Amino acid sequence: MEKKRYLLGNHAVAFGLVEGGLVASFAYPGTPSSEITEKLVELAGEGRFYVEWSVNEKVAFETAYGVALSGHRAAAIMKHVGLNVAADSLMTAAYTGVVGGLVVVVADDPAVHSSQNEQDSRRYACFAKVPCFEPSSPQEALEMARFCFSFSEEFGLPVLLRLVTRLAHGKSDVQLGGQVQVSRIKAGFKKDPLRFVMVPANARKAGQGLNEKQQLLAQAMEKVPFNQFQKAPGDTLIIAAGLGWLYAQEVLARRQEAWPMVKVATYPVFENQLKEALKEVRRVLVIEEGEPVLEEMVERFSRKVNPGLDIHGKMDGCLPREGEFSVELIAQSLDRMAGKPPRVFSSSPSLPMRPPVLCPGCPHRASFQLLKKVFGQSAIFPGDIGCYTLGINMGTIDTCLCMGAGISTGAGLARMESDRPVVAIIGDSTFFHAGIPALINAVYNEANLVVAILDNRTTAMTGHQPHPGTGETALGRKSREVALEKICQAAGADTVVLDPYQVKESLSVLEEIRKGKGVRVVIFRRGCVLLEKKESRSEIVVAQENCRGCKICLKSGCPAIQWLEKTPVITQFCTGCGLCVAFCPHQALVKK
Amino acid sequence: MRKSFDVVICGVGGQGIILVSDLLGQAGVLAGLPVRGTETHGMAQRGGSVEAHVRLGCVFGPRVPAAQADLLLALEPLEGVRYAWYLKPGATAVVNTAAIRPAGLKITYPDLKYLLEEIRKTGAHLLADDFTEQAKQLGSVKVLNVLMAGVAAPFLPVDFDTIMKALDLTVPEKFLSLNQKVLLWGRDYTRARPSGSKMAGEPRGSHG
Ligand SMILES: Cc1ncc(C[n+]2csc(CCOP(=O)(O)OP(=O)(O)O)c2C)c(N)n1
Ligand code: SF4
Numbered sequence: 001m002e003k004k005r006y007l008l009g010n011h012a013v014a015f016g017l018v019e020g021g022l023v024a025s026f027a028y029p030g031t032p033s034s035e036i037t038e039k040l041v042e043l044a045g046e047g048r049f050y051v052e053w054s055v056n057e058k059v060a061f062e063t064a065y066g067v068a069l070s071g072h073r074a075a076a077i078m079k080h081v082g083l084n085v086a087a088d089s090l091m092t093a094a095y096t097g098v099v100g101g102l103v104v105v106v107a108d109d110p111a112v113h114s115s116q117n118e119q120d121s122r123r124y125a126c127f128a129k130v131p132c133f134e135p136s137s138p139q140e141a142l143e144m145a146r147f148c149f150s151f152s153e154e155f156g157l158p159v160l161l162r163l164v165t166r167l168a169h170g171k172s173d174v175q176l177g178g179q180v181q182v183s184r185i186k187a188g189f190k191k192d193p194l195r196f197v198m199v200p201a202n203a204r205k206a207g208q209g210l211n212e213k214q215q216l217l218a219q220a221m222e223k224v225p226f227n228q229f230q231k232a233p234g235d236t237l238i239i240a241a242g243l244g245w246l247y248a249q250e251v252l253a254r255r256q257e258a259w260p261m262v263k264v265a266t267y268p269v270f271e272n273q274l275k276e277a278l279k280e281v282r283r284v285l286v287i288e289e290g291e292p293v294l295e296e297m298v299e300r301f302s303r304k305v306n307p308g309l310d311i312h313g314k315m316d317g318c319l320p321r322e323g324e325f326s327v328e329l330i331a332q333s334l335d336r337m338a339g340k341p342p343r344v345f346s347s348s349p350s351l352p353m354r355p356p357v358l359c360p361g362c363p364h365r366a367s368f369q370l371l372k373k374v375f376g377q378s379a380i381f382p383g384d385i386g387c388y389t390l391g392i393n394m395g396t397i398d399t400c401l402c403m404g405a406g407i408s409t410g411a412g413l414a415r416m417e418s419d420r421p422v423v424a425i426i427g428d429s430t431f432f433h434a435g436i437p438a439l440i441n442a443v444y445n446e447a448n449l450v451v452a453i454l455d456n457r458t459t460a461m462t463g464h465q466p467h468p469g470t471g472e473t474a475l476g477r478k479s480r481e482v483a484l485e486k487i488c489q490a491a492g493a494d495t496v497v498l499d500p501y502q503v504k505e506s507l508s509v510l511e512e513i514r515k516g517k518g519v520r521v522v523i524f525r526r527g528c529v530l531l532e533k534k535e536s537r538s539e540i541v542v543a544q545e546n547c548r549g550c551k552i553c554l555k556s557g558c559p560a561i562q563w564l565e566k567t568p569v570i571t572q573f574c575t576g577c578g579l580c581v582a583f584c585p586h587q588a589l590v591k592k
Numbered sequence: 593m594r595k596s597f598d599v600v601i602c603g604v605g606g607q608g609i610i611l612v613s614d615l616l617g618q619a620g621v622l623a624g625l626p627v628r629g630t631e632t633h634g635m636a637q638r639g640g641s642v643e644a645h646v647r648l649g650c651v652f653g654p655r656v657p658a659a660q661a662d663l664l665l666a667l668e669p670l671e672g673v674r675y676a677w678y679l680k681p682g683a684t685a686v687v688n689t690a691a692i693r694p695a696g697l698k699i700t701y702p703d704l705k706y707l708l709e710e711i712r713k714t715g716a717h718l719l720a721d722d723f724t725e726q727a728k729q730l731g732s733v734k735v736l737n738v739l740m741a742g743v744a745a746p747f748l749p750v751d752f753d754t755i756m757k758a759l760d761l762t763v764p765e766k767f768l769s770l771n772q773k774v775l776l777w778g779r780d781y782t783r784a785r786p787s788g789s790k791m792a793g794e795p796r797g798s799h800g
Contacts, residue, residue: 006614006617006618006620034633113635113636166653167654169630170630171629171630172628172629173621246652246653249652250652326655327655328657346659347677348676349673352700354641355694356639356640357639359606461635
């Protein structure tokens with residue numbers, strides 16, 4: 001047997017998908033899901049299977065669906081909010097069903113480490129009426145990913161694999177299975193319009209079929225290997241999902257106590273066994289990260305089998321409704337249930353915060369400085385999602401809703417705020433993802449706004465994945481590069497391309513643009529500094545005698561400039577981009 | 593239940609925290625221990641505050657509980673204080689004293705003396721020095737992370753050769769020899785201390 005490896009949860013999922021007989025995988029990057037695809041790229045080797053960074057999650061899901069309709073095993077991988085983008089497709093894919101196994105890996109982000117909300121994908125599984133699996137450890141994640149394909153084929157339904165950040169970015173020693181499963185489905189798309197063409201007459205039947213499958217699914221879940229009962233004496237049952245299971249195990253081990261426990265790892269839940277367990281106790285504590293999905297079910301079941309049951313969890317405040325769990329929180333919830341004051345843990349003294357910032361030398365900082373200078377204090381900057389959202393610190397990101405929303409929000413604002421400049425900010429990857437329809441709409445409906453596309457030639461925030469504008473595919477092949485400017489011009493927008501480090505030239509072009517009307521696109525093109533070659537960097541020095549202490553150089557928030565008493569100091573982090581040199585009004589910063 | 597040896601590694605995004613966490617975790621697995629851990633990926637990696645946990649000999653969840661860490665490895669002193677609440681009394685805190693000031697016009701960075709005192713207050717033994725300077729002298733500030741892993745190595749329940757072996761698996765070949773050098777340097781730094789790997793009293797080179 002192979003030696004154990006120390007694996008990231010996401011890498012374990014990648015191995016699991018491969019062992020499950022993956023044929024093709026499609027994803028759009030998003031924390032905390034990106035490393036799954038990165039690992040798959042590594043494992044794909046000489047064409048063992050196909051891996052793709054798709055342009056967005058809807059496209060990723062639908063392409064994976066196509067593979068599954070041809071009888072092959074496919075995965076669609078995304079972060080939780082990505083499932084919003086793919087939801088339209090998922091809802092009806094549950095109606096048509098699939099032929100080859102289709103696994104949708106969705107990574108939720110309790111505590112909002114790197115997202116814009118905390119939504120719980122298990123709700124989507126219930127909503128779409130598709131099965132959902134939730135692992136509690138990287139080892140289990142591997143085993144579930146492997147198992148999901150055959151389960152998906154057995155029921156002809158897409159299957160959700162729900163991860164959370166601490167699982168996706170958690171690590172553990174993991175035992176690989178080694179063998180790759182082979183699907184028994186006969187490959188090749190077979191025409192079946194009654195099933196695959198969702199016109200109303202077919203959809204009505206399909207909806208009925210989907211409802212009928214629910215009972216079978218619930219029965220099947222009574223037998224899948226991942227749910228677990230731990231018998232022990234006691235009148236309080238702990239029902240735990242995901243990492244909550246391990247946190248609870250740790251608390252009880254430390255207290256040297258054993259309580260009856262149930263691990264719920266699959267949805268729909270194994271109703272019969274769960275109901276039996278509920279009959280035998282006086283109290284339950286439901287531990288689940290995200291929404292009180294299980295807790296609501298327990299409440300519903302108990303009405304039939306144990307109406308007096310005392311239910312604790314998120315809804316009675318025994319556990320926090322938001323955020324993620326920890327050993328401490330579970331310990332506190334046990335204390336609360338026992339009527340004891342929960343033990344409080346000391347935290348750190350009040351300290352200066354250290355929020356993330358744009359890297360030193362980040363071209364976005366240059367673009368923001370230019371826009372601020374030209375469009376002034378009254379300008380509104382509807383923003384979008386990416387590294388450039390960190391422009392919030394510079395006052396150049398005024399909104400951030402979801403990917404692609406910046407341009408459309410800007411069009412709405414511009415319609416009402418006619419006396420203020422509106423400059424929508426969007427990244428290159430985000431533009432391909434969801435910005436294009438918004439731009440077309442703005443031009444076609446004669447909005448009056450500037451659209452700044454910050455083209456750093458990569459999807460930086462999530463770890464520098466390629467996109468159509470980079471002309472490279474996930475597997476490293478050269479492909480046709482899609483030119484942003486051509487798309488914008490084809491949409492009918494006046495378009496210019498600027499290098500944000502050519503400060504003088506950019507300022508004069510922007511000045512002209514400011515005076516214009518209609519939708520005006522400015523593409524700021526300059527590669528992300530983390531991908532630039534490091535040899536050609538110049539050194540920045542402080543000419544002390546020229547410095548008047550105005551601190552204008554600090555306003556850009558560049559982490560490589562620090563203030564020591566009366567003058568700035570350039571630290572080891574400087575990349576020599578020269579932005580501060582261009583903006584210092586007294587020539588106190590000089591490029592050597 | 594035998595308690596696991598819990599390590600919290602912290603610092604500023606970009607300092608290579610993930611690599612240290614991977615190194616220690618790999619070493620644990622090579623030594624045949626069950627290991628759990630968690631890392632910060634994503635947004636905070638852009639110069640934000642980051643933490644990673646490695647639990648050697650652990651079969652539970654990925655997160656180190658409050659006041660349970662046996663070792664804190666702080667690559668930056670302010671971050672060391674931010675995560676000091678993980679330390680259990682009697683644990684070891686290896687702290688780099690080279691400050692990285694958060695960007696921003698209005699931020700005042702606390703005094704180093706105060707910061708080290710805050711860490712001492714947890715009841716941990718403090719081993720503090722300007723390891724950034726050391727890394728620079730030995731070749732590059734980039735290897736600060738592995739150098740500090742070396743300093744921490746004598747405290748871990750895994751022998752040094754195994755950590756060396758794990759380094760092979762974690763660092764690209766091109767940089768291996770420099771990393772091996774600073775890992776060794778770190779170990780010898782701790783070993784050369786009067787009390788060896790058993791911590792007591794004032795750490796040498798402390799600025800506090
Ligand atoms: C629907 C959805 N999918 C994925 C993400 C995760 N995500 C946040 S920003 C981003 C990409 C940003 O790339 P780009 O627009 O090029 O900006 P950069 O980070 O390079 O500045 C992604 C994929 C998300 N927030 N929402
Ligand atoms: S990763 Fe690139 S785009 Fe993101 S902040 Fe750093 S330099 Fe800017």
